[in-house]
Amino acid sequence: MPLLRTAVFRTAAFAAILSAGLSGLVTPAQAQAKPNIVVMGEDADEDSVPRGNRIFQRVITELSETMNLRGYNVYDETAVAMGFTQPNRVRRRDAELIEVARAVQNPPVDVVAVFQVYASASKSAYSDIVRPEVRIPGRLLNVRTGQSLGAFEVAGVQLPPLPQGCDRECLLERVGAEAKTIAADVAAALTAKLDGVVAPRRGTDAGGPAFTAPPLAGGAPAAVPGGEACGGLPTAYTVKLSGFSAQEVQAAEEYMAAFRCYEHHRPVRSGGASAEYWYETRSDSARLGRNLRLMLEHMSAPGQVQFSGNTFVISRVATR
Known part of the structure; x- marks a missing residue:
């Protein structure tokens, strides 16, 4: 004793x-420095916008930029993972995305922000007006533990109708512009959730001291x-x-x-x-x-x- x-x-x-x-x-x-984040798009669902599409690229750029301006260390997935995985793969499931994030060692990734983009256009039942529809769900995962740190989705927003004679180029630009705006709202919500997770706690609450x-x-x-x-x-x-x-x-x-x-x-x-x-x-x-x-x-x-x-x-x- x-x-x-x-x-x-x-x-x-x-x-x-x-x-x-x-x-x-x-x-x-x-x-404590803020966590390192990689923004990754999950496009395994055939109905979602695939990686490499113009709309997809505008969404991932907006998500990354918004989180970067909020003070987080955001790294480009292609830049940090191109040494050991094919950067242009499409229709990837979340399991593959998480494995890639865990494999990145320089810099070590703490959080992965996974998003999907769903875009379509529907014609009114009463006229020839065509409206684009965009839905973007996003979620945050702790790379090391797999813990969910938050999720948010923007959908159901009344978007302006497409102009008459809108061809494919017009459709991609119009829907891309709307998706970029929605992506900013998703990113703002996800960073607010992450702020709450990493917010300082008093030492007595944290246990150690x-x-x-x-x-x-x-x-x-x-x-x-x-x-x-x-x-x-x-x-x-x-x-x-x-x-x-x-x-x-x-x-x-x-x-x-x-x-x-x-x-x-x-x-x-x-x-x-x-x-x-x-x-x-x-x-x-x-x-x-x-x-x-x-x-x-x-x-x-x-x-x-x-x-x-x-x-x-x-x-x-x-x-x-």
């Missing part, structure tokens, strides 16, 4: 160091002061511990729950010398990796921290 109390005390002290040190290097406004250790013998609980905001996209990582003793695994779990911007964690599997966690945080991978390396140093446990995709592997290096 004295050994466990000492470990808990060290955990609380280490959390205080993290709270006052690492996170103090940046202001709350700079603590409010860590309180169990009371020591004859003393009060050791608490870590909080209060700083934690902003950014909630992200889930897989954290694997290998080669640690049961006591070290327990101590490491306490450390990880004390990191700033911590949200939630859940054990996935556990053994005598290993453990695996689903770890949710608003910290980016760089900060989390730095905290994990400092955790090993503070535990006086020689080891290595490896990161790939969304998985951290922490290996204990055995010594004599």
Whole structure:
């Protein structure tokens, strides 16, 4: 028991160091950059406007530009994925789009904005007036976890009738102009939803800085002061511990729950010398990796921290 109390005390002290040190290097406004976004069109439905169509291109350009002006880092799908996938494929399903987004490593993609475009023209039952109809649904997905971050659709808008003798060129230009306007509304709604997801939260709400250790013998609980905001996209990582003793695994779990911007964690599997966690945080991978390396140093446990995709592997290096 004295050994466990000492470990808990060290955990609380280490959390205080993290709270006052690492996170103090940046202001709350700079603590988290806005997520990287790729806008992708799903055109598997034969009734939707295919990729490469003039209307499709105007919609994807407007969506990207609106999100870019709202402060998000928007990357062109062709530019970031052309090295490992054919850029001109059409009629792609959402499963393919998500796999492509996950495969992009430079830069890592956090959010994919998936949209569809449906365009048609209907003639009035009482006259020769022809009106174009455009419907654009869009949704946001967390690339790493698959979590839905929001969806919005614009449809049913009364569009101006087409002029008499409107040929194919006229139809593409008129419908494209209307689709561009609708796309701006969809993008504004999706960015508003994303703003709500990445909005800063007070440190005590985020979990990490409010860590309180169990009371020591004859003393009060050791608490870590909080209060700083934690902003950014909630992200889930897989954290694997290998080669640690049961006591070290327990101590490491306490450390990880004390990191700033911590949200939630859940054990996935556990053994005598290993453990695996689903770890949710608003910290980016760089900060989390730095905290994990400092955790090993503070535990006086020689080891290595490896990161790939969304998985951290922490290996204990055995010594004599």
